[in-house]
Amino acid sequence: xxxxxxxxxxxxxxxxxxxxxxxxxxxxxxxxxxxxxxxxxxxxxxxxxxxxxxxxxxxxxxxxxxxxxxxxxxxxxxxxxxxxxxxxxxxxxxxx
Amino acid sequence: xxxxxxxxxxxxxxxxxxxxxxxxxxxxxxxxxxxxxxxxxxxxxxxxxxxxxxxxxxxxxxxxxxxxxxxxxxxxxxxxxxxxxxxxxxxxxxxxxxxxxxxxxxxxxxxxxxxxxxxxxxxxxxxxxxxxxxxxxxxxxxxxxxxxxxxxxxxxx
Numbered sequence: 676x677x678x679x680x681x682x683x684x685x686x687x688x689x690x691x692x693x694x695x696x697x698x699x700x701x702x703x704x705x706x707x708x709x710x711x712x713x714x715x716x717x718x719x720x721x722x723x724x725x726x727x728x729x730x731x732x733x734x735x736x737x738x739x740x741x742x743x744x745x746x747x748x749x750x751x752x753x754x755x756x757x758x759x760x761x762x763x764x765x766x767x768x769x770x771x
Numbered sequence: 772x773x774x775x776x777x778x779x780x781x782x783x784x785x786x787x788x789x790x791x792x793x794x795x796x797x798x799x800x801x802x803x804x805x806x807x808x809x810x811x812x813x814x815x816x817x818x819x820x821x822x823x824x825x826x827x828x829x830x831x832x833x834x835x836x837x838x839x840x841x842x843x844x845x846x847x848x849x850x851x852x853x854x855x856x857x858x859x860x861x862x863x864x865x866x867x868x869x870x871x872x873x874x875x876x877x878x879x880x881x882x883x884x885x886x887x888x889x890x891x892x893x894x895x896x897x898x899x900x901x902x903x904x905x906x907x908x909x910x911x912x913x914x915x916x917x918x919x920x921x922x923x924x925x926x927x928x
Contacts, residue, residue, distance in 0.1 A: 705874035711883035713821035721879060 684710040684720045687750060691719075691729055696737040696745040701730040701762030708760065726756045732763040806896050808858045812851035815865045815903075818891035819854070822884050824875040826911035828853030830868045863898040870909045881905045 691697055700719025702708050708730040710717040719730040729750070733742040739761055746759045819825055829837060829852045837852050853868040865888055871877055889900045 707874060707876040707879075709824075709876070709879070711822050711824045711875070711880050713818075713887055714823060716823040721876070723879070 684712070684717045684722055687722075687727070687729070688717050688720050690749040690751075691731060691746055694745045694749045696734050696742045697749075698732040698734050698765035701732045701760070703730050703760060703762055724755075726758060727753060728758040728760060730760045730762050732765050733761050735764050735766045806858060806898065808856050809851060811856045811858050811863050811865070811892055811896060811898065812854045814892050814895050815856060815867065815888050816850045816852065816854045818888045819867055819869060819884050822880065822887055824872050824880045825884065826870045826872045828867065828869055830908045833868070834870075858898065861899055862901050863892060863896070864901050865892070865903045867903065867905045868908050869905060870911050871907055873910050873912045877907055881907070 688700060692700060700717075702718035706718060708719055708721045708728050710720050710722060721728040721730075727750070729746050731742065731746055733739070737745075742761055743759045747757060750757055816828055819828060827834060833852050837849065840849070855866045857864045867884065867888070869884065871880055884905060885903045888903050892898060892900050
């Protein structure tokens with residue numbers, strides 16, 4: 676059961692990070708959006724039995740609606756509601 | 772695990788059912804294997820510490836005592852600090868006292884700790900863990916001790 680959750684969170688984190696409008700994952704104001712695992716934590720992904728929350732840093736020119744759609748596209752179909760929190764935006768995507 | 776224990780967490784406290792017949796665990800026709808309380812206590816303590824977001828184990832008094840013990844040559848802080856267990860023939864129950872780092876979601880962290888403790892104890896000892904009760908005794912704020920090991924909360928400072 677631990678394996679299932681950790682694999683899932685890693686897979687979601689990788690899929691979300693790979694999206695063009697997402698600069699990175701964001702742990703929220705306090706770091707409360709996270710998956711707690713032995714020896715490490717995945718900031719920006721929270722999987723609860725009733726919902727999934729993804730915290731992201733957006734890329735500047737994109738609108739919130741576009742970032743939201745991008746994140747949802749990365750997750751694909753899931754069995755529970757998905758909350759997307761845009762915690763920050765990053766300017767100048769070309770300098771990185 | 773072939774026991775018919777309900778999956779819902781049992782009530783904590785003295786009324787709980789941990790089949791109590793210490794020392795005769797996992798008997799076979801060629802002898803028996805018994806698992807001491809300390810074994811389960813240490814496994815549960817290490818499994819709890821492993822989880823990112825747990826700062827330390829124990830309440831105020833146990834931690835103060837542990838800090839003194841660490842300074843005595845040859846002694847070390849106990850892995851079982853803040854952990855109390857009841858071990859029976861086939862089952863075990865664990866009570867934990869933990870300090871969490873500031874910024875973590877305590878309910879999510881408690882769920883992660885519970886999962887890791889149950890998995891570790893069940894895999895290493897073969898005992899069924901019927902309950903893991905978690906008491907969060909304090910929140911650790913990084914500025915309380917100077918400088919060292921600031922946890923990464925993902926905040927821009």
